[in-house]
Amino acid sequence: MQTLIDDLTELWRVTAAALIFGAGLPAIFALGVRLHSIAGDAPQPDSTRRRAAAACAGLCYAVVLLTVIAGVLFVARGFLAARLGIHLFGQD
Amino acid sequence: MTAELFVLLIVVVTALVFDFTNGFHDTANAMATSIATGALRPRAAVLLSGGLNLIGAFLSVEVAATVAEGIVRLDEVGGADLLAIVFAGLVGGILWNLLTWLFGLPSSSSHALFGGLIGATIAALGWSGVIWSAGQKGVLTKIIVPAVLAPVVAALVASIGTWLVYRITRSSDQRIVNRSFRWGQIGSASLVSLAHGTNDAQKTMGIIFLALIAYGSAQPSDPLPLWVIVACAVAIAAGTSLGGWRIIRTLGKGLVDITPPQGLAAESTSAAIILTSAHFGLPLSTTQTVTGAILGTGMGRPGAEVRWSVLGRMVVAWVFTLPLAGLAGAICWALAHLIGGLPGVLVVFALLIATAGLIYLRSRRTPVHAANVNEQWTSLPGADGTGPAVESRSAAPGQTVSTPDSGPTDSGAADSGDTTSPSGDSRAAHRAARNF
Numbered sequence: 001m002q003t004l005i006d007d008l009t010e011l012w013r014v015t016a017a018a019l020i021f022g023a024g025l026p027a028i029f030a031l032g033v034r035l036h037s038i039a040g041d042a043p044q045p046d047s048t049r050r051r052a053a054a055a056c057a058g059l060c061y062a063v064v065l066l067t068v069i070a071g072v073l074f075v076a077r078g079f080l081a082a083r084l085g086i087h088l089f090g091q092d
Numbered sequence: 093m094t095a096e097l098f099v100l101l102i103v104v105v106t107a108l109v110f111d112f113t114n115g116f117h118d119t120a121n122a123m124a125t126s127i128a129t130g131a132l133r134p135r136a137a138v139l140l141s142g143g144l145n146l147i148g149a150f151l152s153v154e155v156a157a158t159v160a161e162g163i164v165r166l167d168e169v170g171g172a173d174l175l176a177i178v179f180a181g182l183v184g185g186i187l188w189n190l191l192t193w194l195f196g197l198p199s200s201s202s203h204a205l206f207g208g209l210i211g212a213t214i215a216a217l218g219w220s221g222v223i224w225s226a227g228q229k230g231v232l233t234k235i236i237v238p239a240v241l242a243p244v245v246a247a248l249v250a251s252i253g254t255w256l257v258y259r260i261t262r263s264s265d266q267r268i269v270n271r272s273f274r275w276g277q278i279g280s281a282s283l284v285s286l287a288h289g290t291n292d293a294q295k296t297m298g299i300i301f302l303a304l305i306a307y308g309s310a311q312p313s314d315p316l317p318l319w320v321i322v323a324c325a326v327a328i329a330a331g332t333s334l335g336g337w338r339i340i341r342t343l344g345k346g347l348v349d350i351t352p353p354q355g356l357a358a359e360s361t362s363a364a365i366i367l368t369s370a371h372f373g374l375p376l377s378t379t380q381t382v383t384g385a386i387l388g389t390g391m392g393r394p395g396a397e398v399r400w401s402v403l404g405r406m407v408v409a410w411v412f413t414l415p416l417a418g419l420a421g422a423i424c425w426a427l428a429h430l431i432g433g434l435p436g437v438l439v440v441f442a443l444l445i446a447t448a449g450l451i452y453l454r455s456r457r458t459p460v461h462a463a464n465v466n467e468q469w470t471s472l473p474g475a476d477g478t479g480p481a482v483e484s485r486s487a488a489p490g491q492t493v494s495t496p497d498s499g500p501t502d503s504g505a506a507d508s509g510d511t512t513s514p515s516g517d518s519r520a521a522h523r524a525a526r527n528f
Contacts, residue, residue, distance in 0.1 A: 006228075007237060010374035015245050017368040022246075022361030022385075023253035026276075029356065030260035033272045037264035064276070071283050074367055075290055079151040 025067055032060025095434040096172065100307040102441050103175050104300055106182045108327040109444075111296040113189040114201040115145060115331020118292065120339040121198070121362070121382040122284040125355035127465060128344030131274035134335065134462040140278075141285040142333030148289020149325030155294050155316045157301040160206050162229035164213040165221050174306040176428055177212045178299060179437060183444050184208025184421030188413060190451045196338035196346070196460070196473040197409040200379040201292065206235055207417030208424075215422035216429070231414075235377075238369075239410060242376035243384030246361055250388030253357035258393055261353065273352035280359035285332070287366050288378065293328045297321060337460040338473045343383065345469045346402045348390030357392070361385040380410065405472060 035057035039050050073080070073088055080086040122144075123137040132140065159166065159178055166174060185205035192199040210231070213221040225232040261269050300320045304310035310317070344350060350358070362382045369376040383406060390398035427443075428436035458473045 007233075007374065010372050011241060011245070013372040014365065014369045014374050014376065015249070017372065018245060018249040018361060018364045019252065021364035021368065022249040023256060023357070025364075026253045026353075026357045026360045027256040027260060029272075029276050030257040030353070033269055034261050034264045036272060037261070037268045040265060040268060064279075068279050068283060071363060071367055072286065075148065075283070075287050076151050078153045078290075082153040 021067070025064055028060050029064045032057045032064070035060065096307060098434055099172065099175055099179075099437050100303060100309075102437055103179045103182070103303045104323075106179055106186070106441065106444070107296050107299045107303065108323055110182045110186050110189075110201075110205065110299075111293065111324050111327040112331035113186050113193075114205075114292050114296070115142070115328040116334045116336040117189050117193055117198075117201050117331075117339060118288055118379070119332045119334075119336050120343045121378055122281045122288060122359075123335075124340045124343035124382075125350050125358050125386065126274075126277050126281045127340055128350045129274065129277065129352045129355045130466070131277045131352060131355065134337075134340075134465050137281075138333050138335035138462075140282065142329045142331075144282055144285035145289035145293070145332045146325050146329035148286040148291075149293035149328055150321065151286075151290045152294040152297060152321070155297040155301060155321075157298060157305050157310075157312055159295075159299045159302050160209045162234055163206055163223055163231055164209055165217070165223060166213065169217070171306055171308075172433075173216070175303060176437070177209070177216050177425060178303060178306075180212035180215070180425035180428060180440065181205065181209030181421045182299070183424045183440055184211055184417045184419075186444060187420045187447060188417035190448055192409055192413075193336055193338055194451050194455050194473070195405075195409070196342040197406055198339050198343055198379050198383055199406075199409045199413050200239070200377050202295065203235060203239065203377065203379075203410075203413045204417045205295070206231075207414040208421035210414065211418030211421030211423075212425040214418070215425040235414065238374065238376045239380050241374070242365070242380035243387065245376065246365055246381045246384030247388035247391065249364070250358050250361040250385040251392030252388075253361055254354050254389040254392030257353045257357055270352050273356045277352055277355040277359055280356060280363050283363040284359055284366060284382075287363070289325070289328060291366075291378075293324045296324045296327070300324065335462065337462065337465045338455070341460050341465045341469075342402065342406075342472060343386055345466060346399060346472065347383070347386050347406075348396060348398055349469070350386065350389065351393070354386075354389035354393055354396070358382070358385040358389045361388065399469075402472065 035053045039054040039057060077088045077091040080088060081091040119138055119141050123132070123141045126132045127134050127137045131137075159181070166177065169177065182205070185201070185208035188199070188204040188207065189201055192204075210222050223230040227233070257273075297316060297320050300323075301310065301316055304317070304320075305312055348354070362378075362385045365376055365381045365385075366378055369381075383403075387398060387403060390396045424440045424443075428440045430436065431439055455473075460473055
């Protein structure tokens with residue numbers, strides 16, 4: 001029974017993390033794509049709107065890129081800690 | 093060379109062969125979606141995945157000299173007895189991997205290995221040799237619960253992700269949408285490949301290390317020999333680069349017809365679950381996660397179709413993974429034990445080579461490769477069609493391929509209406525005939 005409750009708690013955490021990174025991140029990326037598309041479509045004279053959209057799109061892409069880099073470091077955290085002495089994500 | 097050393101060599105080679113099948117069986121998990129949407133050319137995709145698996149394998153540290161820890165009780169066994177159990181388990185796992193590859197079904201390589209080892213352990217030590225259910229240990233908690241939960245969680249998250257992505261970009265320039273999502277997809281798929289190399293190569297390294305200890309040439313306190321790391325990394329990368337095209341086709345084209353936004357949603361979900369679930373103490377199975385995520389993208393995209401019959405076959409394969417890999421492992425152990433010593437191991441090894449050869453020859457009847465992996469979906473690569481029934485229906489692929497978007501309905505209608513075939517197993521024959 002205790003195992004089941006533990007499993008359910010863990011399942012909730014796993015689902016929450018999956019929602020943030022698995023659904024939230026694609027949504028941010030999609031937002032970037034949409035702004036990117038707006039920046040491409042905007043009429044020529046309206047350069048402020050265009051620039052604002054391009055900047056926001058860049059910001060969205062940057063968030064996604066940084067998360068992916070964090071993901072790579074997360075995979076390599078054991079290696080970085082053991083071989084290079086760089087301790088990330090609470091790795092001993 | 094002594095007989096013991098020869099047995100050790102065979103066990104090490106078998107472990108590397110398993111590592112290799114692990115690689116080509118799991119290429120699809122990372123790359124099926126990128127290949128299906130055309131984000132990467134098929135060859136480029138498997139080579140990228142292979143390279144990342146290689147790097148991932150070298151990132152493996154803290155390899156423990158264990159095999160299926162918390163699932164089988166092998167700490168009481170040592171020496172030649174332990175080698176025999178591990179060897180039989182590996183052979184069982186390899187055979188299941190090859191068989192599911194032949195049918196183009198994504199099934200978990202870890203489960204195949206666990207199944208083989210469980211079978212060999214039961215045969216050698218009896219039922220008490222396996223930990224069925226005990227708190228955080230055991231078959232129930234470590235294998236069955238994660239395998240059941242993984243597709244459900246992944247499908248839920250991926251369907252939400254897909255829905256959001258489509259909702260956000262529906263009025264945008266579709267050229268920019270497709271181009272951007274292809275890039276995003278490559279990034280998320282690469283992360284899955286890297287994580288795969290780190291997780292899966294590590295298991296084989298542990299098995300080889302355990303075999304070296306059982307033989308007596310290494311101590312548990314020794315560092316892992318470099319050649320073990322290199323050999324395992326190269327084996328899994330080579331397997332991945334070969335590309336398990338049959339499984340890639342099923343996951344990328346069979347279950348759902350994937351578009352770039354769906355591919356991104358599926359791989360992001362998979363990467364998120366694979367990277368975080370172990371951290372939260374509930375490591376979910378990779379294969380089941382990826383399959384669930386791809387399924388979810390089919391449910392989340394407006395107008396997309398899911399081929400439930402393909403999913404049904406996959407689920408059947410998942411359910412039978414442990415029992416059948418276990419049966420193979422048990423038979424191999426019994427055979428090796430009955431003959432005894434080096435001859436026993438050699439006979440089982442020869443049987444493995446012969447069966448693998450047969451499966452390979454069978455696969456040539458309906459080859460799936462880089463050139464046809466993305467063709468219009470007709471059916472799973474059948475291996476069970478034999479005789480004239482196959483020949484008489486060889487015109488079928490052309491007809492099926494020429495009607496786009498007829499995949500699921502055509503498949504169902506053709507199967508149910510296929511009563512005129514002279515062959516008893518007409519459905520199977522029909523499936524095989526319509527393959528390439």
